[in-house]
Amino acid sequence: MQLTDKKLSVGLALATSTLLGTAPQVNAEQGWQADTAVLFYSEADDRVQAVEPALNLSKTFADESSASVRIVYDALTGASPNGAAVAGVPQTFTSASGLARLEQAEEDDDEDEIEEYGDRASYTIAPGDVPLDESFEDTRTTLSGSWSKPFGNGYTSTLGGAWSTEGDFTSYSVNGALAKDFNGNNTTLSAGVNLEFDTVTPNGGMPVPLTSYASHNTSGTSDTKQVTDVIAGVTQVISRRWIMQFNASLSQSSGHHDDPYKFLTVADNGNLITDPDNPDSYLYLVEHRPEDRQKISLYWQNKVAIGSSDAIDIGYRYMTDDWGVDSSTLDLTYHWQLTDGLYLEPHYRYYEQSAADFYTPFLQTGSDVQISGNDVTVLTDYASSDPRLGAFSANTLGLKLGLALSRHQEMNLRVEQYQQTDQNSRVAVPAGSHLDGQDQFAELSATWVQLGYSVKW
Amino acid sequence: MDYRLQLTQMPDYCRISYPAMASICELLIDTDNPSLALELGELAREETQRIEHKFSRYRDDNIVARINSAEGQAVSVDDETASLLDFAETLWKLSEGRFDITSGVLRQIWHFDTSGNVPSPEQVSALLDRIGWAKVRWQAPKLTLAAGMEIDFGGIGKEYAVDKVGDLLRHEWDGALLVNFGGDLRATGPRQNGKGWQIGIEKIHNTDPQTFIELTDGGLATSGDQKRFLEKDGQRYCHILDPRTGWPVSNAPHSVTTVAPTCLQAGMLSSLAMLMGSDAEAFLDEQDVRYWSLR
Numbered sequence: 001m002q003l004t005d006k007k008l009s010v011g012l013a014l015a016t017s018t019l020l021g022t023a024p025q026v027n028a029e030q031g032w033q034a035d036t037a038v039l040f041y042s043e044a045d046d047r048v049q050a051v052e053p054a055l056n057l058s059k060t061f062a063d064e065s066s067a068s069v070r071i072v073y074d075a076l077t078g079a080s081p082n083g084a085a086v087a088g089v090p091q092t093f094t095s096a097s098g099l100a101r102l103e104q105a106e107e108d109d110d111e112d113e114i115e116e117y118g119d120r121a122s123y124t125i126a127p128g129d130v131p132l133d134e135s136f137e138d139t140r141t142t143l144s145g146s147w148s149k150p151f152g153n154g155y156t157s158t159l160g161g162a163w164s165t166e167g168d169f170t171s172y173s174v175n176g177a178l179a180k181d182f183n184g185n186n187t188t189l190s191a192g193v194n195l196e197f198d199t200v201t202p203n204g205g206m207p208v209p210l211t212s213y214a215s216h217n218t219s220g221t222s223d224t225k226q227v228t229d230v231i232a233g234v235t236q237v238i239s240r241r242w243i244m245q246f247n248a249s250l251s252q253s254s255g256h257h258d259d260p261y262k263f264l265t266v267a268d269n270g271n272l273i274t275d276p277d278n279p280d281s282y283l284y285l286v287e288h289r290p291e292d293r294q295k296i297s298l299y300w301q302n303k304v305a306i307g308s309s310d311a312i313d314i315g316y317r318y319m320t321d322d323w324g325v326d327s328s329t330l331d332l333t334y335h336w337q338l339t340d341g342l343y344l345e346p347h348y349r350y351y352e353q354s355a356a357d358f359y360t361p362f363l364q365t366g367s368d369v370q371i372s373g374n375d376v377t378v379l380t381d382y383a384s385s386d387p388r389l390g391a392f393s394a395n396t397l398g399l400k401l402g403l404a405l406s407r408h409q410e411m412n413l414r415v416e417q418y419q420q421t422d423q424n425s426r427v428a429v430p431a432g433s434h435l436d437g438q439d440q441f442a443e444l445s446a447t448w449v450q451l452g453y454s455v456k457w
Numbered sequence: 458m459d460y461r462l463q464l465t466q467m468p469d470y471c472r473i474s475y476p477a478m479a480s481i482c483e484l485l486i487d488t489d490n491p492s493l494a495l496e497l498g499e500l501a502r503e504e505t506q507r508i509e510h511k512f513s514r515y516r517d518d519n520i521v522a523r524i525n526s527a528e529g530q531a532v533s534v535d536d537e538t539a540s541l542l543d544f545a546e547t548l549w550k551l552s553e554g555r556f557d558i559t560s561g562v563l564r565q566i567w568h569f570d571t572s573g574n575v576p577s578p579e580q581v582s583a584l585l586d587r588i589g590w591a592k593v594r595w596q597a598p599k600l601t602l603a604a605g606m607e608i609d610f611g612g613i614g615k616e617y618a619v620d621k622v623g624d625l626l627r628h629e630w631d632g633a634l635l636v637n638f639g640g641d642l643r644a645t646g647p648r649q650n651g652k653g654w655q656i657g658i659e660k661i662h663n664t665d666p667q668t669f670i671e672l673t674d675g676g677l678a679t680s681g682d683q684k685r686f687l688e689k690d691g692q693r694y695c696h697i698l699d700p701r702t703g704w705p706v707s708n709a710p711h712s713v714t715t716v717a718p719t720c721l722q723a724g725m726l727s728s729l730a731m732l733m734g735s736d737a738e739a740f741l742d743e744q745d746v747r748y749w750s751l752r
Contacts, residue, residue: 008551009717009726009744015547016721019540020620184536 032059037452044445047132048078065149074140074166079132083262083385084284085362086131086438087272091282092124094214095133095261099204130442133261140166146175154181158192168260171198177231186237190247196227202260209288210378213263214278225255233299241305249297257289264385265362266369266376270433273365276374283376285363287384295321309337324357325389341404347416352393352423358382359389361427361440390441391423408457414450419443462502466491469650473498477505478615480639484626487633487648497630501622505638508618512541512610514561521608529604531594539597541610541617548613548725549590555732556725559602560588560700561609567705569696573689581703588700616678616724619643623720635672636720642677643720658714658749668749676720680727681712681751697731708735710750717746 034057041050052075058068084091098121105114125131146160158177164170177192200206205218233247263284266273275283301315315331330350337343360383363369370377398416405411422441429435465472471494473484484501486494511519524532534542548556562584566576587605594601602608610617615638623636623643633646635654644654653673670677680697687694687705694705713730717723726746730737741748 008729009722009746011547011551012722012725013718015544015551016620016719016725019544019617019721020624020719 031457032057033454033456034058035452035454037450039448039450041448042446043078044447045130045132045442046079047444047446048076048080050074050076050078063149065147067145067147069145070143072140072142074138074142076138076140079134081262081387081442082131082133083259083264083287084125084131085265085267085385085435085440086128086442087265087434088127088436088438089272089434090124090127091131091272092122092280093131093133093284094122094216094281095204098122099216128438130439138166138168140164140169154185155179156181168202169198169200171196173197173227188235189233190235191232192230194227194229194231196229198225198227198255200224200256200260207260207286209258209286210383211286212275212277212376213284213286214275214281223256225253225257227251227253243303245299245301247299249295249299251293251295251297253293253295254291257291257293258287259289259384259386260286262287262384262386264360264383265435266365266371267362267429267433267435268365268371270429270435272434273371276371276376285369285376285378285383287386288382289358289384290323290382293321293323295319311335323389324355324359325353327351327353343402345400345402347396347398347400349396349398350393351396353391355391355424356384356389359384359386359391359424361385361390361424362435364427387420387442387444391425392420392441392443393423394418394420394444408455410454412450412452412454414448414452416448417445418447419445462498464491464495464498466494470648473501475502475505477502478509478618478638480615482639483635483637484622485635485637485654487646493630497626497634500629501626501636504622504625505618508614508621511537512614512617514607514609514611521610524600524602525607527602529601531599531601533598534600535598541613542595542600543597544721545608545610545613546590546595552729552732554590554701555699555729556612557588557590557700558608558610558612559590559593559606560698561607561611562587562605563698563700563703567687567696567698569687569694573687575687575689575694585703588703612728613721613724615639615641616676616720619720620676640679641720641724642672644672644674644677646673670714670716670749672716675716675718676723677714677716678720678724678727679712679714680724680731681710695731697728699732706732706734709733710737710752713737713741713748713750715741715746715748 034055036055039052039054041048041052043049052072054070054072056068056070058066060066082093084093102114102121123134142162142164144160144162146158148156148158150156156179161174163172173194173196175192175194177190179188179190181188199222201222204216206220206223208217208219211217229249229251231247231249233245235243235245237243263286266283266285272282275281297317297319299315299317301313303311303313305311312335313333317329320326328351332349333345333347335343335345358380360368362385363383365371368378368380368383370379396416396418398414400412400414402410402412420443422443424441426440460476462473462475466489469489471486471488471491473486473494475482475498482505484498486497488494510516512521513519514521516522520534520538545558566580566584568574592603592606619636619638619641620643623645626634627645633648636643642656646653648654653671656670656672656677658668658670686696695709697706697709698704699706709731713727715723715727715730717726726741726744730741730748730750733740738750
């Protein structure tokens with residue numbers, strides 16, 4: 001008698017589970033998805049506030065290709081550090097952008113503008129306060145799109161572009177990437193390129209770097225920079241519950257990198273000195289950054305499924321560049337599915353970076369700058385006191401809550417708190433001088449709240 | 458059949474039906490929400506049609522057509538087709554050749570139209586040269602059939618569709634449902650009232666008692682000869698052909714209904730039982746399968 005061996009039904013059970021084991025072919029995934037969100041961003045100490053509504057629209061087609069479009073609008077207001085050092089004496093600044101606005105208003109005979117900008121063109125900072133330029137106000141619109149298509153034997157190609165514009169800055173970029181799946185979709189190799197072209201047209205003209213801020217010397221009205229990024233990566237499914245990604249990227253940026261609104265205090269033995277060309281003002285020099293910047297970045301990410309519907313996401317990035325900035329980021333997110341329609345995502349991020357080689361909280365006579373009579377000679381090629389180029393560490397703690405409103409709609413709320421800690425070595429100044437006992441780095445703390453809504457159809 | 462989809466709202470469940478795979482495909486959904494039932498029904502229909510279009514031997518624009526017209530050339534197949542071919546190969550080995558997807562060409566000489574047209578032994582042996590998985594070269598993703606051979610997923614297509622649709626809907630919604638494609642069933646449950654789905658087994662004679670099965674979770678399939686057979690000289694030839702001989706199985710039950718975790722398993726077990734002829738019941742007893750057979 002044949003086939004009386006029970007092995008058949010066991011073999012059949014195994015064969016069936018192998019056949020059906022593949023995830024259901026969700027043809028229904030073809031369709032649209034819209035994600036909208038409004039972000040409220042607020043920095044402590046009356047610094048920058050921003051409101052940012054965003055809309056993302058994406059569609060998957062029958063041939064598994066997909067396209068998406070994203071529009072973001074930013075409205076920023078508030079104050080931003082102008083780069084001058086905190087001192088024990090009052091400091092008065094005349095902002096180029098404020099002046100330009102005022103001049104225009106006077107020309108137009110616009111009384112409202114004159115009233116509004118009359119006292120913002122020139123501002124005075126009290127002793128001990130971080131010098132913040134309050135005429136900072138800008139709106140920015142960003143439009144980006146991308147299209148992805150699978151083809152051939154496991155290949156996917158992606159093409160995209162972005163455009164963003166704000167009052168004094170415009171950016172265009174295009175990107176392309178190619179990915180290939182191997183090992184039954186368990187391994188994916190990918191490579192991509194991003195090309196970006198930026199133009200900066202500062203309010204009040206393009207300042208001449210390392211010259212007196214108060215003189216408002218300008219040369220030309222705009223300048224540009226080009227950025228090329230190449231990235232290569234591998235994504236590997238380690239097990240049914242664990243997927244890992246590793247990628248490496250190289251970035252080359254050439255052109256104008258200076259922040260046209262930032263400058264540095266020049267101190268003589270810790271004291272502010274009068275600008276020889278502008279006796280009503282202290283001496284501040286416009287910052288200058290190298291024309292080239294090369295960055296290497298390595299990124300490692302793991303996503304692990306936990307339990308039946310939770311997951312943990314751990315990412316680590318190391319970045320180093322030829323400006324001397326080395327940074328590490330550790331990012332942890334835990335997805336906690338409380339019920340079918342409700343989840344919580346606690347989030348923690350740790351960041352630290354070393355200072356750029358040319359970062360300094362202020363310039364010093366003798367070593368960085370030489371003053372003889374009315375002549376100011378700058379000895380250093382580059383200098384910036386922008387805190388974003390300083391050494392600091394930062395902790396971010398956040399929580400996101402997601403609520404399913406129906407099978408196809410979700411609302412979510414995200415709150416995050418960010419706190420920086422100064423890691424710069426203190427520059428010694430003589431006791432009793434203007435800079436003695438003053439903070440040399442303005443630690444930033446910020447909160448953001450984002451409310452989002454997603455719908456599929 | 459010219460309607461596309463029908464939704465019926467019953468007191469404690471919703472029923473969706475649509476014509477596909479040469480029968481009426483029915484879904485019983487344990488909900489009183491007709492919008493939900495409609496949504497699930499449309500998903501199910503899309504998936505059913507996708508599988509039918511992809512694996513039907515009646516089309517000339519799908520992977521099966523390409524394979525069957527390759528005339529000895531290797532054909533590269535996609536992941537899903539490869540999985541089905543792996544499954545067919547495993548079944549062929551486990552059943553010692555009784556289950557063979559290359560046996561479809563036998564329909565060229567066997568027409569089960571209840572007439573008396575039985576082919577001659579010469580016709581049958583001539584066709585045997587073009588049958589047999591042993592003659593197939595299958596090395597994923599390339600399939601090479603000898604010229605004149607064909608593959609036919611008819612023996613597993615419907616059960617596969619039932620299970621795929623069942624899994625798809627369960628992925629989308631976690632309530633109880635019953636997928637029924639002309640007697641090949643897959644149930645997910647239990648229902649909200651705690652019970653399973655009541656399924657009636659088709660009777661041979663109207664005077665037979667109606668047998669009901671309560672299926673909570675799993676697959677059910679029936680193989681039988683009731684509707685398709687040939688009768689000559691008092692001999693009934695059922696439509697289940699043994700690929701090893703080219704002839705119908707003799708002394709098979711009128712029908713065998715099996716229950717198993719999936720419709721595919723139930724379908725394979727009931728087909729194999731029929732192929733065992735007089736040993737059908739012994740085979741199913743040995744496999745420790747819940748079944749009903751009618752002789």
